[in-house]
Amino acid sequence: MSRILRSRELLVFFLLVVLMLAVGLINPNFWQARSLMHILNSSLILLLVSIGEMFVILTRGIDVSVGAILGLSAVILGVALNAGVALPLAVLLALLVSVLAGMVNAVGITFLRVPPIIMTLGTLGVYRGLMLIITGGSWIETIPANIKFFANWHILGVRFFIWLTLVIVLLTTLALRKYKKARYFYAVGDNEEGARLMDIPVKKTLFAAYTLAGLFAGIAAVIFVAQIGFVPMQAGNGQELRAIAADVLGGVNLAGGVGSPLSAVVGAIFLTAVDSALVFLKVPGYWNNAVGGAILLAAVFLDYRVRRAVATQQRQARAAVRKESNHQENTHAPEKEQA
Amino acid sequence: MKSQALKWLKTWEFGLAVLLVLEILVLGAINPTFLNLENLLYSTSDFTHILLAALPLTLIIISAGIDISGVSIMGLSSITLGLIWVAGVNVFVALLIALIIGVLAGMFNGAFVASTDVNPLVITLGSLFMFAGIAMGLPGLLDALGFNAYGAAGFAAYMYEGISGLPHSFNQIAHGGIGWIPYPLIIVLIFAIFLGILLHRTRFGRYLYLIGVNEKAARYSNVPVKSTLISVYALSGLGAALAGVVLTSYFTSARSDLGKEALLTIITVVVLGGADINGGKGSILGTLLAGFLIGFLRQGLLAIGVTSDVVPVVIGALLIIVVVLKLLLASHNQRRLNQQALHVSIERR
Numbered sequence: 001m002s003r004i005l006r007s008r009e010l011l012v013f014f015l016l017v018v019l020m021l022a023v024g025l026i027n028p029n030f031w032q033a034r035s036l037m038h039i040l041n042s043s044l045i046l047l048l049v050s051i052g053e054m055f056v057i058l059t060r061g062i063d064v065s066v067g068a069i070l071g072l073s074a075v076i077l078g079v080a081l082n083a084g085v086a087l088p089l090a091v092l093l094a095l096l097v098s099v100l101a102g103m104v105n106a107v108g109i110t111f112l113r114v115p116p117i118i119m120t121l122g123t124l125g126v127y128r129g130l131m132l133i134i135t136g137g138s139w140i141e142t143i144p145a146n147i148k149f150f151a152n153w154h155i156l157g158v159r160f161f162i163w164l165t166l167v168i169v170l171l172t173t174l175a176l177r178k179y180k181k182a183r184y185f186y187a188v189g190d191n192e193e194g195a196r197l198m199d200i201p202v203k204k205t206l207f208a209a210y211t212l213a214g215l216f217a218g219i220a221a222v223i224f225v226a227q228i229g230f231v232p233m234q235a236g237n238g239q240e241l242r243a244i245a246a247d248v249l250g251g252v253n254l255a256g257g258v259g260s261p262l263s264a265v266v267g268a269i270f271l272t273a274v275d276s277a278l279v280f281l282k283v284p285g286y287w288n289n290a291v292g293g294a295i296l297l298a299a300v301f302l303d304y305r306v307r308r309a310v311a312t313q314q315r316q317a318r319a320a321v322r323k324e325s326n327h328q329e330n331t332h333a334p335e336k337e338q339a
Numbered sequence: 340m341k342s343q344a345l346k347w348l349k350t351w352e353f354g355l356a357v358l359l360v361l362e363i364l365v366l367g368a369i370n371p372t373f374l375n376l377e378n379l380l381y382s383t384s385d386f387t388h389i390l391l392a393a394l395p396l397t398l399i400i401i402s403a404g405i406d407i408s409g410v411s412i413m414g415l416s417s418i419t420l421g422l423i424w425v426a427g428v429n430v431f432v433a434l435l436i437a438l439i440i441g442v443l444a445g446m447f448n449g450a451f452v453a454s455t456d457v458n459p460l461v462i463t464l465g466s467l468f469m470f471a472g473i474a475m476g477l478p479g480l481l482d483a484l485g486f487n488a489y490g491a492a493g494f495a496a497y498m499y500e501g502i503s504g505l506p507h508s509f510n511q512i513a514h515g516g517i518g519w520i521p522y523p524l525i526i527v528l529i530f531a532i533f534l535g536i537l538l539h540r541t542r543f544g545r546y547l548y549l550i551g552v553n554e555k556a557a558r559y560s561n562v563p564v565k566s567t568l569i570s571v572y573a574l575s576g577l578g579a580a581l582a583g584v585v586l587t588s589y590f591t592s593a594r595s596d597l598g599k600e601a602l603l604t605i606i607t608v609v610v611l612g613g614a615d616i617n618g619g620k621g622s623i624l625g626t627l628l629a630g631f632l633i634g635f636l637r638q639g640l641l642a643i644g645v646t647s648d649v650v651p652v653v654i655g656a657l658l659i660i661v662v663v664l665k666l667l668l669a670s671h672n673q674r675r676l677n678q679q680a681l682h683v684s685i686e687r688r
Contacts, residue, residue, distance in 0.1 A: 062460070112663050115616050117405075117460075117606075119662075125603050125655025132648035241464055254458040284479050290472025297451070297465035304455045 008251025008303055009266050015299070016270050023277040030280045037158070043272035044165050045070075045220045045227070049239055050246040050264035051172060052216025055209040057247055060189040060256025061116040063210060065105060066217040066243060068127035070236030073098040073221035075131045077147075078140035078231040087146050095218040101127055102214015106207040124240070132233060140231040151226040161223050168219070172261045185209060189256025245296050246271050251303075270295075351613040351665075355628040362632060366639035373642055377519050379635075384513055384589060386634035387523035388413065388582035389601055390627065393608040394527075394534050395578035397626045398571050400609055401538070403551040403618025404452060404459040406572060408444070409579035409605065411470035413598030416441045416583035418474045421502030421593025422481065430509045438580045444470055445576020449569035474595035501594035505587070513588035523585050527627075530578065535623040547571060551618030603651065607658045608633050633657075 024031040049066050056063040073094040080090035101123070108119040153160040175182045184205040187195040196202050217236070225231060243264075250267030252259030274295060275288045347353055367374035392409045399406050416437040423433035444466070451462045516522050538544035546567045549557045558564050579598075586597045612629035614621030636657075637650055645653075 108659060108663075113666055114659060114662050117616060118610055119659060121603055121606055122655040122657075122659035122662075125607075125651035125658070129648055129650070129652030129655065133652070137646075137648055241467065244461075245464055245468065248461050248464075254461055284476070286475035286479060287472055289468040290476055293465045293468025293470075293472055297462065297469065300457045300461055300465070301451070301455065304457055 009262050012249055012266050012270055012299060016273060019277060023280055027280040039273050039276045040162055041159055043269045044161055045224050046242055046246060047165060047265055047268035048216050048220040049243040050268045051261050052213040053243040054247050054252050054259055054264045055185055055212045057252050057254060058185040058189045058259055059206055059209045063120045063213045064240045065120040065124040065127060066213055067236040067239035068124045069098050069101045069214050069217040070221045070239055072101060072127045072131045073218045074225050074231045074235045075134050077221060077225050078143055081144050091222055094221055098214045098218025099211055102211040106210035109210060110203045110206045139233060143225060143229050147226045148229050169261050169265055186257050249296055249299050352624045352628060355625060355632060359628055359632050362635060369643050373639060380519050381521060382638050383524045384521050387527050388586045388598060389604050389608060390527045390630040391578045391582035393605045393626050393630055394531055394623060395574040397609050397614050397621050397623060398538060398547055399575055400614045401551045401621045402547045402571055406448060406463045406575045407602060408448060408463040408467040408470055409575060410598050410602045411467045412441050412444050412576055412579035413583035413586060414595045415470045415474040416580035417587040417593045417597045418477055418595040420584060420587055425502060430506050434584055437584055441576040441580020442573050445573040446569055449572030453565040453568040501592035503592035505591060510588050510591045513585055531623055531627050538623055548619055607654055611661050
């Protein structure tokens, strides 16, 4: 029971259902398959960035440059396409840049030992500046239609990008459950010193986490360019903060070692659903941030109270066991306590 | 006395002071107008809002916390001031209320941080969105309630240029001064002296360092952790609100998105000033010097013809380089200390 209570994914999923039911009651149009699909479709970018960010937070780090990496990759993709580079090659180039950007963070954090927030804050400025320098500060307005095609390509009635994201989510979830090296992310975040003593390659694991964060921001950039069809200079602006919010909302713990791709999925869809819900409730768009922020605060507060209640309950249970064993004058009382 | 002077020469703050002088000289050599004292002092108005937010943030970082919501409090205080003024209240009373809103917003953060074990980054991330959202939503809400929040020009004009037409006396805050010293600079200096005394000369300041080094130990030694944390986040809220007011006066219009772009620069200034992001280290003088260093750097780069797009690249790279240098220096010192200790122990044998 307490395990279910402690599962933040479930708590937030429950909140999501309540929210959707409530909005559906007020405006039944909200419950149409079309609008639900729309929410899913518009959550993809945030969702992918959040999964990348999750790897970093699992290792007890933080990456505030992912939004800038998204913007930079999007610009690279746009410029390459407009220069006549073939689509697969341009996409590859954008992904390569995002991986490189992630690797720069990784080098600073693992080898130069710069604290993650400082390193990524620094590169946030650098990448955003590079983005402006490459384009000269003006938007990339025209994007060839060949990439926009993918945004509207339906397979079995569902958009291609939704399928793609689904596959990515399944793969990462499976990897983090079954693949031993992927478990290292949890080990390093939970107890870095312990992981080192167990011969886990801590530096390589950290390196991989920041590189993956870059890669996922790059994938999100490709979807961004395809869906939006142009690249404004604000592309990805503040996306890092939304991604962290989505992760935390879904149950990824900033103290490291706790979370799953499912957390990122639930958190990202929730935040996007809030935006859509406000539209259906005819609340002006500029309230999105206020509601999103309040929900994040409420969720972490609720989570804190639940955790504390569970801890108190466990303590009382232990105390009860101890009392009982004292009563029986059991000499091995301390061993029983652990039960 | 002599050894004390030598010790001062080795401090981080002295290094920053040297860098600052060098920077001004180099930029002056490239573009002599930069050396004009009046110009130099006047140009500080461009970045005083960074300092007003960074100075109290130093205290929070010393306590091993962080507050990224300041950039939203700037907009919130600005729009509060504007709306209350539009409602017919004297602009300086509105200013006072805006500052109080800032303090309350900071206290909200502080109470949340102090009474839960949730990471301050998460809490202030939540309030960053919440305060920004409230600041964005307030004018529209008042509009929907039938209160004309935007003056005669209409709502569309408000969305474009904010609440303008503030009284001249208010706009003088950012554009006037005593002699060559602009008022914003005076506000920064007074605020810095106040925070410096608070941090380095009072029990409250020592508590902050203790909480930053070891919060548990602080709790066990009867430090009032909760009230200390609430106060320090309230100070950060006050600083951000002051920054919002100064920005409002500088741009002569109240907007809910003022200061939005400042987050990177604010944290860069605090870290460059010598504060340790893990808590327990930092000084007001360091942050103050770092603020001028970054502020003049930006000015200087623009003055010698570097486009504003390149500025964040330079500042971001600088942040990383400084921290790497500092880490190298620290490990070098540690190695030397270890060697000294080794020598002593060998001699003793």
